[in-house]
Amino acid sequence: MESGSDKKTGTYIDLFSGCGGFSLGLGKAGWEGLFAVEKDPMAFDTFKHNLIEGKYAHFSWPEWLPMQATTIQDLLQQYPEELKSLKGSVDLIAGGPPCQGFSLAGRRNASDPRNKLSEEYMRMVEIIAPKYLVLENVRGFNSKFKDLSGKQEKVPYSMIVKARLEELGYKVFTDYLHSEQYGVPQKRTRFIMIGIRADLPVGEIAPFNILASIRSDFLHSKKLPLTPVSVKDAIGDLEVSNSSLIYHSGSQTQGFKQIDYKPPRRLTAYQKLMREGLRRTKPNSLRIARHRPETIEKFKTILELCKPGKGLSDEHKKALGTRKQVISVLNPFEPSRTLTTLPDDLLHYSEPRILTVRENARIQSFPDDYVFKGKYTTGGSRRTQECPRYTQVGNAVPPFLAEILGVLIKKLISNKV
Structure with a gap:
C-alpha cells in the first residue's frame, strides 16, 4: 500500500480546501501540493499551520500567489496569466465546492448562489487542464430539485457539471462512497466525481471498481478492521x-x-x-x-x-x-x-x-x-x-477518504490497475 513516505508522484491543487481534510489525505497518499484556495481566514489559518508550515507540510507554494485566504473568483481576476502558465502541468485538481444548496440536511435550494461555485471550479479546470479531477460533494448534489412551481426538474445539478466537464474533454465517472467503509468512524455518504482527461491512455477502466479492490489493503496498512470502527x-x-x-x-x-x-x-x-x-x-x-x-x-x-x-x-x-x-x-x-x-x-x-x-x-x-x-x-x-x-x-472531507482517493489516482497514473 502506498503512503506519504513513498516518492511523490503527482502535483495537485486543492480548491475550496477548508481546513485541509482533502489535502491531508492526499499528502498521506504521496501527493505534492501546489497551492490551495480557501476564502475563510480561520479555515485557511488551520490549513496553513498544518499543511504549509507544520508537520504535514507538502506544498511548493508559487511565489506569485500570496499565502492567504482568497476566492477562485479573485484568483481568476488577478492571476490569469499565471494560471494559464500552469496549463497541462498539474496532475490533479481536487475539491468539493460548498454544497449547502444541495444538502439533504438543510433546505435544498437550486438557486443558492453557493451552487454557482461549481462553475468557477470548472473555469479553473478549463484553464489549467489537469490530467485528473476529483470532486467531492454531498448526496444531494446528485438529487433532482423541484422548481418553484413544485415540479421536479429533470436533471440533478451533478449531471450538469458532468456534461460540462465532458465538454472540456474529460471522461467522468461518478458513484457514492460510504466513509465508514474506509476506516472513518462515521456514516457519511458522499457523491464522488472522478474525471480523467480524454487524451490519457488509461483504456477501459472503472475507477470505483478499482477503489473497492484496494479497500482491504488500505485498511490493513492502517491496522484497521474491515468492519466499521465504532x-x-x-x-x-x-x-x-x-x-x-x-x-x-x-x-x-x-x-x-x-x-x-x-x-x-x-x-x-x-x-x-x-x-x-x-x-x-x-x-x-x-x-x-x-x-x-x-x-x-x-x-x-x-x-x-x-x-x-x-x-x-x-x-x-x-x-x-x-x-x-x-x-x-x-x-x-x-x-x-x-x-x-x-x-x-x-x-x-x-x-x-x-x-x-x-x-x-x-x-x-x-x-x-x-x-x-x-x-x-x-x-x-x-x-x-x-x-x-x-x-x-x-x-471537511474525511482525510482517510481523501487518502484512498489519492492512492486510486496514483494507481491510474502509474497504470497499475
Whole structure:
C-alpha cells in the first residue's frame, strides 16, 4: 500500500480546501501540493499551520500567489496569466465546492448562489487542464430539485457539471462512497466525481471498481478492521469520566474548562492511529461546551429517551420543548451519524453534553496532532460569514477518504490497475 513516505508522484491543487481534510489525505497518499484556495481566514489559518508550515507540510507554494485566504473568483481576476502558465502541468485538481444548496440536511435550494461555485471550479479546470479531477460533494448534489412551481426538474445539478466537464474533454465517472467503509468512524455518504482527461491512455477502466479492490489493503496498512470502527473505539479515551477538567479560558469560576487528556494504557487500533508517535502529547481543541444546568438536565433526559443512533421523535421533541430539526444521541457501538456544522445536532453517547471539536475531528479521521485554529463557534448573522472550528471540522472531507482517493489516482497514473 502506498503512503506519504513513498516518492511523490503527482502535483495537485486543492480548491475550496477548508481546513485541509482533502489535502491531508492526499499528502498521506504521496501527493505534492501546489497551492490551495480557501476564502475563510480561520479555515485557511488551520490549513496553513498544518499543511504549509507544520508537520504535514507538502506544498511548493508559487511565489506569485500570496499565502492567504482568497476566492477562485479573485484568483481568476488577478492571476490569469499565471494560471494559464500552469496549463497541462498539474496532475490533479481536487475539491468539493460548498454544497449547502444541495444538502439533504438543510433546505435544498437550486438557486443558492453557493451552487454557482461549481462553475468557477470548472473555469479553473478549463484553464489549467489537469490530467485528473476529483470532486467531492454531498448526496444531494446528485438529487433532482423541484422548481418553484413544485415540479421536479429533470436533471440533478451533478449531471450538469458532468456534461460540462465532458465538454472540456474529460471522461467522468461518478458513484457514492460510504466513509465508514474506509476506516472513518462515521456514516457519511458522499457523491464522488472522478474525471480523467480524454487524451490519457488509461483504456477501459472503472475507477470505483478499482477503489473497492484496494479497500482491504488500505485498511490493513492502517491496522484497521474491515468492519466499521465504532464511535466508542474512536473517542472512548476522550470521555470526561476518564479525565479531570482543567481551566481553558474566561473567568476561573464561570469560564470554559477543557479535558486534561492522559492517554490510557490501552488504546484501540483506531486511537493508536490517531495518536501515532505522540506518546503523552495532548491534542488541542478539547474545550468542553459551557452548558447551563437546565441544558444538562435536558440532555440527561434525552440520553434516557433517545434510542442510541436514532433521532429524537417528534413526540419527545414536543415533550422537551425543543424545536430543533435534528437531535440524536450517538450509538457507542456503531459509527457516528454524519457530522454537521451544528455541534448540538449530536449528543455524546454517555455524557450529557455535545462533543468537543477534537472528538468531532477524531470522528472525521484527523490525527490528534492536527491543530485547529480560530474561534470555536459563531452565532447569529456571522454564521454564514465565518468558519469557526466546529464548522471547519464538520465541513471537511474525511482525510482517510481523501487518502484512498489519492492512492486510486496514483494507481491510474502509474497504470497499475
